[in-house]
Amino acid sequence: MRSYLLRRLPSALLVLVAASFVIFTILRLVPGDPATALAGPDADAATVAAIRERLGLDAPLLSQYAHWIGSLLKGDLGPSYAIGGQTADLIGDGLGATTELTVAALLFVIVLGTAFGVLGATSRSRWLTGAVRVVTTAALAVPPFVSGVLLVLVFAVALPVLPPGGRVAFLTAPDLAAQYLVLPALCLALPSAAVLGRYLKDGIERGLAEDYIRTATAAGIPPRRLLWRHTLPNALPPVVTLLGMQVGNLLGGAVLVEAIFAWPGLGQLAEQGLQRRDYPVVQDLLLLLVAVFVLVQLLTDLVYAWLDPRIRWE
Amino acid sequence: MTELYPLTPSGPSRRSTLRAAGGGALLLGLGLAGCRSAVSDTSSAPQGASAEPRRGGVLNVAVNADFTPALLFAQSGQSLQQRLIYNTLTRYDDRLHPKPELATSWTYAKDGRSITLRLRDDVTFHNGRKFTADDVIFAVKNLQNPLRAAQLRSTAATVTGFEKRGDHELVLKLAHPVNNLFDLFEFMIIADRESVEDAVAGKKFIGTGPFQLKKWSPGSGLSLIRNDAYWQPGRPYLDGVELRVIAQADALISSLRSGQSQLTFDAPGKSLGAVKSDARLTISDYDTGAGAVYLGVNTTVAPLNDRTVRQALAWAVDRDRLVAQTLGGYGLASAAPWPKSSPAYSEANRTHYTHDPAKARELLKSAGHSRLEFPMLHIALPGETAIAESIQYDLKQVGVHVTLQPTDGATAQKKLISQGMPALWSLGHGFAQVQPSTLAVSAYPFNEAKNTSKFRSAAYTKVVREAWTEPETDTAAANALHQKISRILLDEAFLIDLVVRGQLQVSAAGLHGVTLNKFSYLNLDNAYLV
Numbered sequence: 001m002r003s004y005l006l007r008r009l010p011s012a013l014l015v016l017v018a019a020s021f022v023i024f025t026i027l028r029l030v031p032g033d034p035a036t037a038l039a040g041p042d043a044d045a046a047t048v049a050a051i052r053e054r055l056g057l058d059a060p061l062l063s064q065y066a067h068w069i070g071s072l073l074k075g076d077l078g079p080s081y082a083i084g085g086q087t088a089d090l091i092g093d094g095l096g097a098t099t100e101l102t103v104a105a106l107l108f109v110i111v112l113g114t115a116f117g118v119l120g121a122t123s124r125s126r127w128l129t130g131a132v133r134v135v136t137t138a139a140l141a142v143p144p145f146v147s148g149v150l151l152v153l154v155f156a157v158a159l160p161v162l163p164p165g166g167r168v169a170f171l172t173a174p175d176l177a178a179q180y181l182v183l184p185a186l187c188l189a190l191p192s193a194a195v196l197g198r199y200l201k202d203g204i205e206r207g208l209a210e211d212y213i214r215t216a217t218a219a220g221i222p223p224r225r226l227l228w229r230h231t232l233p234n235a236l237p238p239v240v241t242l243l244g245m246q247v248g249n250l251l252g253g254a255v256l257v258e259a260i261f262a263w264p265g266l267g268q269l270a271e272q273g274l275q276r277r278d279y280p281v282v283q284d285l286l287l288l289l290v291a292v293f294v295l296v297q298l299l300t301d302l303v304y305a306w307l308d309p310r311i312r313w314e
Numbered sequence: 315m316t317e318l319y320p321l322t323p324s325g326p327s328r329r330s331t332l333r334a335a336g337g338g339a340l341l342l343g344l345g346l347a348g349c350r351s352a353v354s355d356t357s358s359a360p361q362g363a364s365a366e367p368r369r370g371g372v373l374n375v376a377v378n379a380d381f382t383p384a385l386l387f388a389q390s391g392q393s394l395q396q397r398l399i400y401n402t403l404t405r406y407d408d409r410l411h412p413k414p415e416l417a418t419s420w421t422y423a424k425d426g427r428s429i430t431l432r433l434r435d436d437v438t439f440h441n442g443r444k445f446t447a448d449d450v451i452f453a454v455k456n457l458q459n460p461l462r463a464a465q466l467r468s469t470a471a472t473v474t475g476f477e478k479r480g481d482h483e484l485v486l487k488l489a490h491p492v493n494n495l496f497d498l499f500e501f502m503i504i505a506d507r508e509s510v511e512d513a514v515a516g517k518k519f520i521g522t523g524p525f526q527l528k529k530w531s532p533g534s535g536l537s538l539i540r541n542d543a544y545w546q547p548g549r550p551y552l553d554g555v556e557l558r559v560i561a562q563a564d565a566l567i568s569s570l571r572s573g574q575s576q577l578t579f580d581a582p583g584k585s586l587g588a589v590k591s592d593a594r595l596t597i598s599d600y601d602t603g604a605g606a607v608y609l610g611v612n613t614t615v616a617p618l619n620d621r622t623v624r625q626a627l628a629w630a631v632d633r634d635r636l637v638a639q640t641l642g643g644y645g646l647a648s649a650a651p652w653p654k655s656s657p658a659y660s661e662a663n664r665t666h667y668t669h670d671p672a673k674a675r676e677l678l679k680s681a682g683h684s685r686l687e688f689p690m691l692h693i694a695l696p697g698e699t700a701i702a703e704s705i706q707y708d709l710k711q712v713g714v715h716v717t718l719q720p721t722d723g724a725t726a727q728k729k730l731i732s733q734g735m736p737a738l739w740s741l742g743h744g745f746a747q748v749q750p751s752t753l754a755v756s757a758y759p760f761n762e763a764k765n766t767s768k769f770r771s772a773a774y775t776k777v778v779r780e781a782w783t784e785p786e787t788d789t790a791a792a793n794a795l796h797q798k799i800s801r802i803l804l805d806e807a808f809l810i811d812l813v814v815r816g817q818l819q820v821s822a823a824g825l826h827g828v829t830l831n832k833f834s835y836l837n838l839d840n841a842y843l844v
Contacts, residue, residue: 032724036731040388042465042745042758043731050460084383084516085532093531149564156572164568165560167534262560262569264534272533276382277724 004305012294019290023283024065034081034277055081068283077284082276087284090269097167098265102250104181108189109196109246117200122227139194144253148187148260155183165262184261188253192246199242203235371843372554376566376575380533380559383516387462389833397835398538398555400503400521404496406832408655412496416504426491426785433482437545439506440526447484451476452507465756469498491785494749501833524550524839535559551842570595576822582697583642589820599644600817603653603747604834607701609810610759614768615737617683624807626677630712631705632669633812640700645813650800651746651753653814658750658796666804674712687715690738694720702740730766731758747832750796751782759809769808
């Protein structure tokens with residue numbers, strides 16, 4: 001395994017180096033730069049020059065790149081140019097908020113998706129199955145920027161029971177934090193819950209048509225036990241695979257939902273960083289995402305190699 | 315095809331479904347009842363219905379952007395916190411007369427080349443250090459530093475010498491007389507000189523203001539708590555202020571309507587329809603004139619180098635429609651940059667150009683043009699795009715076909731200050747709300763020496779310099795100079811002003827005593843919640 005790891009490691013590092021170069025270059029190609037963004041619309045040339053010098057933007061590009069990589073290797077992400085504070089703190093805070101939102105949304109996906117699937121497949125009430133169909137279709141069809149606004153209008157404005165936006169850290173006040181989390185997590189979860197519910201419904205319906213269910217029914221096993229002990233567990237594996245894929249969608253969707261609900265996560269941080277041309281924040285954030293992707297790929301390859309020895313010897 | 319087994323096990327019965335739903339609702343209800351409500355928690359006004367000022371309560375202010383520590387000493391998009399954490403030397407009243415703050419009185423030398431300031435002796439910074447004349451000296455020198463990107467740096471730079479007379483009296487010596495020194499004093503926050511680098515790095519904000527920083531969460535907002543040692547006895551009334559960043563306009567309005575926030579200055583006028591009918595909220599339009607919408611013209615692009623063509627554009631735009639349709643009725647249609655509170659304001663200047671497409675076509679014809687095509691840059695945000703489209707429509711009616719160039723704010727800013735703008739652009743400007751000379755020496759688009767339009771005129775430079783160095787501001791001579799500036803701006807039309815905008819405040823009906831200074835610094839010294 002160790003030799004396999006050593007063989008895979010250089011390509012992973014190469015991807016990281018190439019990604020860092022591409023990120024650095026593309027950011028510099030985008031019009032506008034941090035010095036002019038910071039200087040403001042009334043700045044004169046001396047002001048822009050002074051800011052440029054302070055930020056080190058007057059140095060040659062290769063030197064700037066080397067400085068960035070050198071600082072990263074020392075574990076120092078440095079200060080943010082425009083947003084303020086340390087880049088590591090900004091990314092850490094944003095990561096915590098986005099993870100919190102994604103995990104909460106995942107819980108909603110599991111609970112709502114299971115409810116949609118089970119009710120849709122087994123209920124004998126036509127209005128209930130019809131309602132589940134309508135809800136899942138609407139959840140899939142309505143984009144988060146519409147469902148988010150609707151949720152806010154209903155639960156924060158018409159029935160002011162939940163806050164329309166913002167975040168309270170869980171460790172500070174868990175009771176308030178949960179209330180701040182409900183609407184954005186629900187908004188983020190709805191499309192994935194609908195997808196999950198439909199897959200689960202199909203899986204349960206297929207399971208119920210199997211011969212062993214007919215036999216078990218004939219043997220007098222109670223219907224509820226048939227559903228929860230025999231049908232549902234067999235319908236779950238493909239749904240769990242789908243759930244894994246939905247996590248990616250949730251993370252991606254979080255960017256939009258964060259904007260609607262003023263949730264200070266990575267999406268908002270990336271947007272702010274790009275708008276203000278905050279190079280350190282955007283560079284480090286993008287490279288972090290690439291690093292996570294590379295790490296996951298590496299781990300997946302290692303697991304495959306562990307499971308199938310032939311791969312190690314290829 | 316798989317046939318479903320006809321005897322499907324029953325799913326949850328109606329009874330069990332209702333039981334599960336009821337149980338869930340009960341759990342949720344108990345959970346919510348057992349803990350604080352995030353909604354009621356946010357509108358924490360002191361108890362009692364009296365309209366008299368009362369101590370206590372935390373005010374939640376919704377802002378659409380976080381502040382930028384690196385721009386702490388400059389006018390940036392978000393300046394509300396300035397007068398909460400810090401103080402200024404003086405503050406203007408509505409007629410631009412300076413009133414005492416940290417400076418109690420002042421005397422100008424007869425030749426206008428120095429000013430003596432007497433300072434309060436009972437002021438301490440949040441860290442307990444006494445405020446002295448050295449802090450004022452530092453504040454002026456700090457603004458002279460180009461790194462601070464302060465728009466009033468040119469005025470700060472006229473202070474060439476300091477003479478301390480004890481800890482609380484100071485003489486500022488000027489290179490030449492200037493009449494916008496009190497603009498500087500209104501603009502310049504007095505920060506603790508020992509921690510100023512920490513402040514611009516976003517680590518520590520120490521001032522003498524009514525509130526001190528509890529926590530800054532970048533991108534989320536600021537938490538401020540009452541400064542118990544504030545120099546104004548019994549002030550502030552509020553226990554704290556929360557500035558919460560809510561970037562999306564709909565979410566910002568929702569936060570007000572739900573009671574999560576009690577104050578904002580960032581609600582777009584066009585989105586206020588629902589707010590107007592809400593008795594719990596009040597809309598106030600401050601005549602600060604701190605912002606204006608204008609059409610910029612690159613005077614080096616033919617045929618825009620012809621003043622007649624530029625004037626034709628100024629006649630072509632329907633300013634009243636712009637105010638009514640794209641700004642929700644908030645703003646003053648004006649051909650000149652000045653708000654009504656400015657000494658340079660005159661009704662004749664405001665209506666110098668009105669909507670007259672026939673006259674615009676006639677001017678274009680006299681200049682030899684019947685059809686023109688130009689690119690026009692604007693910022694790709696909903697409000698700015700609507701303004702650009704409105705201008706595009708009006709110009710098309712007179713034969714000027716405009717191709718919109720939507721761009722992001724950072725790119726627009728770079729083009730603005732590097733003279734890289736295309737033929738036309740639509741943006742906003744500030745600095746017309748204070749002394750008129752400040753506009754021409756501190757706002758880059760109007761700068762007499764170098765501006766975005768690449769407009770140069772010896773007459774403009776001369777009159778701007780004269781107005782800036784005229785010691786008095788309320789005299790007939792000063793007013794004559796203001797009118798000369800206006801006349802050049804209107805005749806040359808290198809910047810075509812369209813709408814003067816005030817600060818639109820939306821607040822909870824129970825909030826009283828809120829004021830803003832001329833640079834949109836929020837003053838909550840006398841604010842209270844009932």
